[in-house]
Amino acid sequence: MVGGSPEYSQKRSGAYFTPGDVSAALIAWVCRKPTDRLVDPSCGDGQFLALHSNSVGIEQNPVSARRAFERAPGALVHEGDFFTWAIETRERFECAAGNPPFIRYQTFKGEMRRRALKLCFDLGARFSGLTSSWAPFIVATAGLLKRGGRMAFVVPAEIGHAPYAAPLLDYLVASFSTVHIVAVRKKLFPTLSEDCWLLYAEDFGGKADAIDLTVVDEFLPGRAPPKPTTKVNLEEWRAVWNQRLRPYLLPASVRGLYAAALADPCTKRLADFAAVGIGYVSGDNDFFHLRPSDAKRLQIPSAFLQPSLRNSRAMPDKQITRATVDDWKRNDDPVLLLRLTRDQELPAAVSNYLDSSAGREARQGYKCRNRAPWYAVPDVQIPDFVMSYMSGRNVNLVKNAAGVSCTNSVHSVRVRDQALASKLLPQWSSPLVRLSCELEGHALGGGMLKLEPREAGRIVFPSTATIGKANDSELEDAIGSLQRWRHYAD
Known part of the structure; x- marks a missing residue:
């Protein structure tokens, strides 16, 4: 082992070891x-290295690196940052395999990220x-x-939909003669929420004319x-598919119908008639949202209190009415936003x-x-509709008839073209629009x-001609299939 690094927790380092x-x-x-000389860029405890004697592994966690050395004594194990090592090494390999760490961008930062993105840019892949x-x-x-x-990796299922997967796949098809992705519905890691697929790439230096995709249940x-x-x-x-592979989980007939809808000039998207944004960020929800009983006890005047939807669990099915707000208040829910503005004269109770x-x-x-001032919550809007940000079976779109505001736990939808909205929004619960939400x-x-x-702005409202060609039973099956792939309907 060479090099050195601080010890990382499993969650922080993205290290979850691969099934044998x-x-x-x-x-x-x-x-x-x-x-064949094999490299594993994040070798963990040496599981891949132990399966092939002529191997090199890199591992930033010193505890895991020691285990890898013990488990695969014939391998060369480097302890340290992979990207630093990759920049400095002159060694080249016949093959690579592993399970790279899944660290989201909020944690994947600083000097490591700078080196990683610079190296990828030099290789021809531009990541954000x-x-x-x-x-x-x-x-x-x-x-x-x-x-x-050639190389073979376990990859997050995000390769099928994440925006940053597009430059990766562009790089792969420009660098290998064959790029093959195996989409696996049943979890490879049963204890993790993250789904994983498999990536195989062969003949580095070539160029692929397609992406091979295999869809399997397990x-x-x-x-x-x-x-x-x-x-x-x-x-x-x-x-057609905005560089996403997820639509290819569906039958060709369903993809064809949806592609035809996208090509139809009479098809509209939600962004054509409405703006979708996040609600406000208070900075401290428990402080800024009062229960009616607390507001009464503190003698906060109602002029400084704005009824607000805290999260999608409180959303009714169709619309938020005054009766909805009355129910919130009757339940003494913390739904009264302390809404203060800059340069506003404040009564003693508020101060x-x-x-x-x-x-x-x-x-x-x-x-x-x-x-400034710290107590003035910015971007408090009164949207026309509220949409669920994270949904189970269906994405909920609710009319805001009571004029409430909403936090960033849900989406604020403000209509720009009322006539078009009135014409199209009744389609919201139709199979094609629900399928669009999934896609x-x-x-x-x-x-x-x-x-x-x-993504919400891209939701499709198909033309009358497309709706006439649709097979609702087939579309419902497609919706159910995508829900099973995200394990909602398991």
Whole structure:
């Protein structure tokens, strides 16, 4: 072992060790000869290294690095940052395999991220600052291969939908003759919320004319990946599907109908007639949201209190009415936002609350201490509709008939074209629009569907002609299939 680094927790370092049958299958495919030199860029406790004697591993966690050395004594184990090592080494390899760490961009930061993104840029892959760690790991590893080399990795299912997966896949198809992804519905890591797929890439230095995709219900060990079920046309993948592979989990007939809807000039998207954004960020929800009983006890005047939707659990099915708000108040829910503005004259009761121990604690929070005055919550809107940010079976869109505000736990929808909204929004519960929510959103841990504002703006409202061609039963099956893939309907 060489080098050194601080000890990392499993969660922080993204280290979750691979099931033995998965690692054995990847090594069996990628290592063709005993003399093949293998590199594992994040070798953990040496599980992959132990399966092939002619191996090199890099591991930042010193405890795991020691275990790897003990488990695979014939391998060379480097302790330290992989990207630093990749920049400095002159060694090149016939093959690579592993399970790169899944560290989200909030933690994948600082000098490590700068080195990683710079190295990937030099290799021809341009990632944004919102990239999770595993994608740069794969690009940097590919850059260590000899011409004709190959690699096999466990990858997060985000390769099928995340924006940062697009530059990774673009790099792979431009660098390997074959890029093969195996989408596995049943979890490879049963105890984790994160779904994982498998990536095989062969003949480094070549160029792929398609992405081979295999869709399977569960992983079955074998010395070679299962045969592709779909050849993903690169032009269609880019132009029609916004560089996402997730639509290819569906039958070709359903994809064809949806593609036809996208090509129809009469089709509209939600962003064509409404703006979708996040609600306000208070900086301290417990302090800024009062229960009616607390507001009464503190003698806060109602003029300074704005009824607000805290989260999607409080959303009714169709619309938020005055009766809805009355129910919140009757239940003494914390739904009254202390809504104060800059240069506003404050009554004694409000000033006393701001100067209370809870107020002194709240103003120390990051959001509060970085705005002036600290107690004026910015971007408080009264949206026309409220949309669930994370959803189970269906994405909920609720009319805001009571004029409440909303936090960033839900989406604020403000209509720009009332006539078009009145015409199209009645389609919200139709199969095609619900399928669009599934396709434009993405799976989140725990079976939830997450729609970022930009994704929500892409929700499709098909033309009358497209609706006439739709087979509702087939669409319902497709919706159910995507829900099973995100484990909501398991």
